Amino acid sequence: MKNVAIIGGTGYGAIELIRLLHTHKHLQVKKIISHSQFGEHITSVYPHLTGFVEEPMEEFEVTSLIEEVDIVFFATPAGVAKELIPKFADSTVQCIDLSGDLRLHSKEAYEKWYGKQAAPKELLNQAVYGLTEIYHEQVKGAKIISNPGCFPTSALLGLIPALENKIITSNHIVIDGKTAVSGAGRTPTASTHFSDTNENITPYKIGKHQHIPEIDQVLSKIAGDAINTTFTTHLIPMTRGLICTIYAELAKEISTEAVIDLYRTYYEKHRFVRIKEIGAFPTTKDVYGSNYCDIGLHVDERTNQLIIASAIDNLVKGAAGQAIQNANLMNGWEEAEGLDAIPIFP
Numbered sequence: 001m002k003n004v005a006i007i008g009g010t011g012y013g014a015i016e017l018i019r020l021l022h023t024h025k026h027l028q029v030k031k032i033i034s035h036s037q038f039g040e041h042i043t044s045v046y047p048h049l050t051g052f053v054e055e056p057m058e059e060f061e062v063t064s065l066i067e068e069v070d071i072v073f074f075a076t077p078a079g080v081a082k083e084l085i086p087k088f089a090d091s092t093v094q095c096i097d098l099s100g101d102l103r104l105h106s107k108e109a110y111e112k113w114y115g116k117q118a119a120p121k122e123l124l125n126q127a128v129y130g131l132t133e134i135y136h137e138q139v140k141g142a143k144i145i146s147n148p149g150c151f152p153t154s155a156l157l158g159l160i161p162a163l164e165n166k167i168i169t170s171n172h173i174v175i176d177g178k179t180a181v182s183g184a185g186r187t188p189t190a191s192t193h194f195s196d197t198n199e200n201i202t203p204y205k206i207g208k209h210q211h212i213p214e215i216d217q218v219l220s221k222i223a224g225d226a227i228n229t230t231f232t233t234h235l236i237p238m239t240r241g242l243i244c245t246i247y248a249e250l251a252k253e254i255s256t257e258a259v260i261d262l263y264r265t266y267y268e269k270h271r272f273v274r275i276k277e278i279g280a281f282p283t284t285k286d287v288y289g290s291n292y293c294d295i296g297l298h299v300d301e302r303t304n305q306l307i308i309a310s311a312i313d314n315l316v317k318g319a320a321g322q323a324i325q326n327a328n329l330m331n332g333w334e335e336a337e338g339l340d341a342i343p344i345f346p
């Protein structure tokens, strides 16, 4: 068994890691680190964990972490992991960051979109972008993983097969994203208050979402050309789930059947991406509580657009699940270890 520490103990990402790691064959949660509630037991915040966690939460202390754990998951807000990961530089500890700290190659881009000082260039260069299905081989050899954002996971898995195979142009890609409220984390705000979100759909961060440069960075690299997508986000009254509906100009005449075949071939070795049959589209409930990304496709001959719908659970494939998937690959274990659960339905 390898030992895990989770930083950001009282957050949603942390408790999703605890839930998923509970059945993992090779990993056990040894330390839960909380900067605000160290010394307390996590069940004082989350009673549903009663009986599953023994030790109280601890304060961050790098020496004991290096001595006692093999993998550290950072489930912390942007700005934290970039300060803490360098402390593990001289150790063998593997670091997996769920925040956006190490996702953007350009320091200027991070500073612009996150409004914080960027990580040092050496750290950015060391981190492997853990969009597992796409960067499988790079993840296997990584020591530091930058786990993708939830929207980029859904949008990129939906777009990359078509872009890489030149079925679509890079002209004007529109990504219309919708997310559940747990995407905003545990701390309530005025805009995540029940009476604001219930029976309401709210566009937010229009033109300034931090996932815009992340999506554009990956697509531009794949296309070999600068891509500027239009990406919008909407908060919807659900606890979990995220879906992107994507519109992209077709580069050639092609049928929906042929696009579906191409996507199925592209992802044939990747069981967590499921391509819907013709005429079928994913819903967020199809993937609820699971590490799946379900994708539906339609060639709209009338407008010459490929329409892609890509659904994930923001806390699983969008965060903790993909982080564990990456840990599995980094350690040579079965990729689905700890992630084998059937989605929860209804």
Ligand SMILES: NC(=O)C1=CN([C@@H]2O[C@H](COP(=O)(O)OP(=O)(O)OC[C@H]3O[C@@H](n4cnc5c(N)ncnc54)[C@H](OP(=O)(O)O)[C@@H]3O)[C@@H](O)[C@H]2O)C=CC1
Binding pocket: 007, 008, 009, 010, 011, 012, 013, 014, 033, 034, 035, 036, 037, 074, 075, 076, 077, 078, 080, 098, 099, 100, 148, 149, 150, 182, 183, 184, 185, 186, 187, 314, 315, 318, 319
């Ligand atoms: N929620 C989601 O769907 C997704 C989240 N992410 C990213 O994953 C990370 C964690 O998200 P999530 O768990 O939802 O967020 P939460 O806000 O629920 O939890 C983050 C936790 O980090 C800790 N924390 C807060 N501020 C600091 C600080 N200054 N220094 C150290 N620790 C701090 C707190 O725990 P404590 O006080 O116990 O230390 C807090 O509960 C974020 O970067 C988020 O953007 C990525 C994809 C999806």
Ligand SMILES: CC(=O)N[C@@H](CCC(=O)OP(=O)(O)O)C(=O)O
Binding pocket: 078, 098, 099, 100, 148, 149, 150, 179, 180, 181, 182, 183, 184, 185, 210, 211, 233, 235
């Ligand atoms: C509802 C809501 O606010 N969702 C968050 C989800 C993104 C996130 O978790 O941030 P990272 O970039 O660190 O992955 C958002 O749209 O900003």
